[in-house]
Amino acid sequence: MMDQIERHRLEDALDCAASWKAEAMQYKALLVEARRAIGDHSAPDDCYATGPLTGDPFRDLVQCPACSFIAMYDEAIAQAPSPESVA
Ligand SMILES: [Zn+2]
Numbered sequence: 001m002m003d004q005i006e007r008h009r010l011e012d013a014l015d016c017a018a019s020w021k022a023e024a025m026q027y028k029a030l031l032v033e034a035r036r037a038i039g040d041h042s043a044p045d046d047c048y049a050t051g052p053l054t055g056d057p058f059r060d061l062v063q064c065p066a067c068s069f070i071a072m073y074d075e076a077i078a079q080a081p082s083p084e085s086v087a
Pocket of ligand 1: 041042043044046047048064065066067068
């Protein structure tokens, strides 16, 4: 049987999980908006190499920031929680 302390710990854990899921959904929404801001981007015609400078010569002079973001976005969004999984 669950005592009072165990019940409080379980409630705290559930609150923490709900908070984490809500935060994850906010980050997912942020990613979706950033992807929407880039819009259609077809490599190599739409690519450009000089975006906001990072200090990394390869990234600043060679790597297209839009392509780099889209690759990260596709990977992150595939792992993001769906709204149905948020308690
Ligand atoms: Zn590109």
